[in-house]
Amino acid sequence: MRLLAIETSCDETAAAVLDNGTLLSNIVYSQLKLHQPFGGVVPEIASRAHLQTVIPTIQKALAEAGIQKDDVEAIAVTFGPGLVGSLLVGLNVAKAMAYALNIPLIGVNHLEGHIFANRLDHPDLEPPAMVLLVSGGHTILLLLEDWGRYRVLGQTIDDAAGEAFDKVAKMLTLGYPGGPIIDKLAREGNPEFYRFPRAWLDDKSYNFSFSGLKTAVLNYLKSQKKEFIREHLTDICASFQAAVTDVLLEKTVRAANEFEVSKIALTGGVARNSYIRAQFEKRANQEGLQLFVPSPAYCTDNAAMIGAAGQFYLEAGQHADFSLDAVPNLGLNTRPA
Numbered sequence: 001m002r003l004l005a006i007e008t009s010c011d012e013t014a015a016a017v018l019d020n021g022t023l024l025s026n027i028v029y030s031q032l033k034l035h036q037p038f039g040g041v042v043p044e045i046a047s048r049a050h051l052q053t054v055i056p057t058i059q060k061a062l063a064e065a066g067i068q069k070d071d072v073e074a075i076a077v078t079f080g081p082g083l084v085g086s087l088l089v090g091l092n093v094a095k096a097m098a099y100a101l102n103i104p105l106i107g108v109n110h111l112e113g114h115i116f117a118n119r120l121d122h123p124d125l126e127p128p129a130m131v132l133l134v135s136g137g138h139t140i141l142l143l144l145e146d147w148g149r150y151r152v153l154g155q156t157i158d159d160a161a162g163e164a165f166d167k168v169a170k171m172l173t174l175g176y177p178g179g180p181i182i183d184k185l186a187r188e189g190n191p192e193f194y195r196f197p198r199a200w201l202d203d204k205s206y207n208f209s210f211s212g213l214k215t216a217v218l219n220y221l222k223s224q225k226k227e228f229i230r231e232h233l234t235d236i237c238a239s240f241q242a243a244v245t246d247v248l249l250e251k252t253v254r255a256a257n258e259f260e261v262s263k264i265a266l267t268g269g270v271a272r273n274s275y276i277r278a279q280f281e282k283r284a285n286q287e288g289l290q291l292f293v294p295s296p297a298y299c300t301d302n303a304a305m306i307g308a309a310g311q312f313y314l315e316a317g318q319h320a321d322f323s324l325d326a327v328p329n330l331g332l333n334t335r336p337a
Contacts, residue, residue: 002065003314004072004097005307006058008090009082009110010137011041013053016303017065017072021311023120024065026297026304029053032177039176040166047085054093061303069097076106076310078113079320080330081137087326095322106310107320107336110301111138114267115150116312117298117305125265125292130256132248134276135268136162136177139208140332141251143259147312150332153255154206161244162270164210168217168240172233182237183273189238191275194220196243206251213243238275245276249283256289265292272299 007014013029031049035041062069077094080087098105114133118125127147133140139156159167162179169178174185197216199209217240221229229236256264266280277293284291298305313319320336327334 001073001314002067002071003074003076003307003311004058004061005076005108005303005310006054006090006094007078007110007113007301007303007306008050008054008086009078009080010086010301011035011046011049012301013050013057013090014301014303014306015054015058015061016307017061017067018304018307018311019065021308023304023307024067025061026302027057027061027064028302029057036176039170041083043083043085046083047089050086050089054089058093070101072097072101072103074104074106074310074314076108076306076314078110078306079107079324079336080327081110082326082328084326084328087328091324091326095324099322104314104319105322105324106313106318107324108306108309108313109330109332109334110306111140111330111332113305113309115144116147116308117267117294117302118265118292119308120298120304121294122292125263128259128261129263129265129292130252130259130261131265131267132252133268134161134248134266134270136160136166136179136270138268139210139248141206141208141255142332143255143261144265148316152332154208154251156208156210158209158211159214161208161210161248162268164214164244165270167214171218171221172229172236179270179273182241183275185234186238186241186275189234189236191238191242193232193235194239196220196239198243198247200247206255208247208251210244213240241273241275245279248276249279252280253283253287253289257287262288263290263292267294267299269300272296
């Protein structure tokens with residue numbers, strides 16, 4: 001079954017082709033340069049860029065896979081969560097193609113796509129597993145009870161981890177997106193240079209909070225001279241990054257032990273961070289846990305992960321009809337009717 005997947009939830013236009021679960025192509029058009037001057041994603045610019053690039057992106061994915069559009073036997077598309085204008089571009093193209101070709105349409109939850117990203121590199125990953133989904137818009141700790149069945153244990157009550165990276169980078173005038181820049185600078189810094197606060201909330205909570213850390217960094221920077229900040233920029237980045245990582249790591253490992261699962265999985269854009277990956281690997285080895293992390297290309301938004309989730313629901317016989325609509329605030333466990 002040749003499946004075309006389309007992802008346009010935010011600022012990447014992506015298309016991928018899978019054949020019975022085997023990835024044949026994965027094309028991503030990034031809008032990064034369009035949004036950099038504004039220090040973040042501008043929804044109107046994002047949706048207009050999707051309109052211009054979605055068809056060429058699909059055509060390139062089909063060409064790289066060596067097939068024609070008439071060879072496509074099913075279409076999977078993100079219907080939420082995300083920016084409503086961006087979602088509607090991909091969704092309407094997918095619905096039009098599914099109608100014209102008379103093939104199944106599968107609506108995919110973007111968050112669920114991130115969870116399925118690990119199956120692209122680790123087809124041997126079997127539930128149960130503790131999954132940390134950490135990105136610019138979400139920080140969610142969940143128990144993967146089975147594919148398609150998730151128990152959310154905790155999530156951010158304010159800023160997502162990726163959002164905190166971007167905001168701290170803005171304080172330091174480093175540019176956008178801030179996560180990769182801080183990651184690169186922090187490699188040359190000392191994570192123990194300054195101890196920023198860790199928000200543990202309470203002993204039993206698996207929720208996260210990063211707004212206090214963000215404020216602590218701001219107050220610290222205000223208390224220092226510009227020359228000091230320039231001299232210790234890498235150390236400040238490393239110290240902030242360590243504060244984020246400690247909380248993510250400790251809560252994930254504690255949950256794995258409490259629920260007696262031997263596997264932990266990272267996913268989402270922030271899972272590309274080299275320090276976070278290294279610290280999770282080190283701790284997993286110490287605790288005797290198996291760690292699963294997608295390749296960096298599958299951490300950020302892409303259509304391959306949407307295709308992996310779509311393939312699962314296609315095999316389960318769960319299709320959507322043409323009333324499928326964009327749902328900007330879609331919850332993790334929400335499936336299309």
